[in-house]
Amino acid sequence: MVMMSYPVESQKGKYISIFWVIFNLGGVIGGIVPFVVNYSQGKGNVATPLPDSCYTAFVCLQALGSMSALCLAPPQRVIRDDGSHVVLMRYTNVRYELMEILKLFVNPWILLLIPISLASNFFYTYQYGPYNGALFTLRTRGLNSMLYWAAQMAAAYAVSFLHDRESLSRRQRGLLSLGIMAFLCNALWALTMVMQLRYTRGADDKHPSNDYPGGLMDLTEPGRAVGPILLYIFMGAVDAHIQSFAYWLIGTMTNDSQMLARYAGFYKGVQSLGATIAWQLDAQNVSLMGQVIVNWALIVVALPFTYYLTSRIKDRADDSIEQPADDWLMRADGSKNDYL
Template structure:
């Protein structure tokens, strides 16, 4: 039996997965309920808009921050911002004022940008090329377990409602559980090993470059905006979180009772776990070239995503709004859906699970294709940060569409159109994947300074 090493890539990816399971995983579970458990979605929509505004900046800068400061303490502090966000809803429950919640959004955006840059670097650079799909799946399964467990909280806390058709906010007890779990996730980051000490099973080190500085990182960030392949993946990045707003609020938050929204959240993330695990076999299939793997994965994603949005359109034509702060219920036929109403609930609930499958396929493809570009940890930290930063730009727009009460049908069509606009760019990148990523040679400090600083004028042109 192989001995499990603390400094192995697998152990480190699992630790990072646990951090994300307890921090962003709980955040996802909370938001997947629609309105973060609130009836009126205004506070959460505006908080998430602020969140993604700062995420745009700190997503791009996150890779540089991680490269300069390391992973342990940056992720620990970043994780605590998730607890702050969840705690703000307890204040909202008691005061009715969304100011504190909205203020925590930008703070969480800073922490999330840094955390996800570190996560992308660890997940994509630590494994050998033939195992990247497997490691992405391992991360996605553990991470989404957070969403599954997080969904249990609102489901259990609201299970015995006296009137299941009445829309009520998540209780203080439910929010306290989220705060505690997210704080535990932040503390888990302290168990991560420095990247320089992580060694693969073949004896190779995951860190190829042993020198960086503020100036070098600034130059590398500028290079990202001239990187042909990252620019081609901008549409993919924009779409990758855009659809969450519609799925969480106008769909799950508008159609279902609060306890069913919690159950849906559990099933949504469980579906993601299964889909991410299944597609990993395609991404690591050695009998196919990486180019073919990319094309087949994208083809599968394209078909399923379009089927999903087509089915969603059928349901969307039946209603125009969810529960309102004024007390008015949804105009969906016969009101809010409860899971006990099997005839009414089966189709919409299965479709929500299907949405989770498509999301997992999209995210897995995105990380896998970015991971094919290089094996260098510092470059992948920057790539991951760029991806998350652009992703946040799309999410900012999406949350404001809902905050400004854009008709739900218009939000759906926008999602559908953007998805199909991104596909051709993703296909072009997939058809140009190489079977082996280019490695960046290990250079001494002076060699790195000479190589990069000599080209500063070219970078800034």
């Protein structure tokens, strides 16, 4: 909600990229840890147990992250670069919020988001397990994970320049970004399918007998590993484009922080539903090629719905007019909030 409602119209791409860089920095660190810890294992595939101090550090970081949210300025005190106030959130009750959330399921513009939302986390199951987890040695998986999330950071930063390019109308920016995304997604899954044709199972607990030619790939085998590693990095970059575009698209619908909170919740909810289905497909031993086909098909199906929504973007949200400065003091029914 903060990254979509706080910036001025021309800086939403920048704010989303800042969030995505910080967000994926944790993933980079998470990849460095198993890479360093397991590097001495060579081409082995048995993980070295992490010391208790490492888990203690993780817990401390999570606690610190949660507490740092208390340092955020109250919304009513936030002023944008152009001097305007953030559209402020009114205090409501559970019943009111529930009714507003239910309305999302009959909002045609929000329903158009379902296909891209469903597809946007679906591919993680395949990329993490049947690809990275199945084809590489343990230390190489850690390296891949680090590079995957680093590519996300770089790609999110790069695409922000397109999303905030004021020489183009916002509709033109959206259609151009969607066109690039469509090309990249189809190229990615075409290359992934070519790769998948080389094996049917990987070295995991369910399928311990790896049938990839030559067995697990290690970072010390550039002739075998460079291409597949680059493909995994490409997967991360494309994911960042999809996610950045989706958030930017949602941010074009309104500047109202309360509505964007609901839109973001809807997007993440459907996104997580897609991930749940994907993990279950893998748990049911759906063939790896079948998983590739489903992932590719979901993106293809999502594109026309997303195009229809993108083609109707306006240069400024209809409800971006600033609310009175004391609106945050009012309840949803218009009465004054006595507590405040």
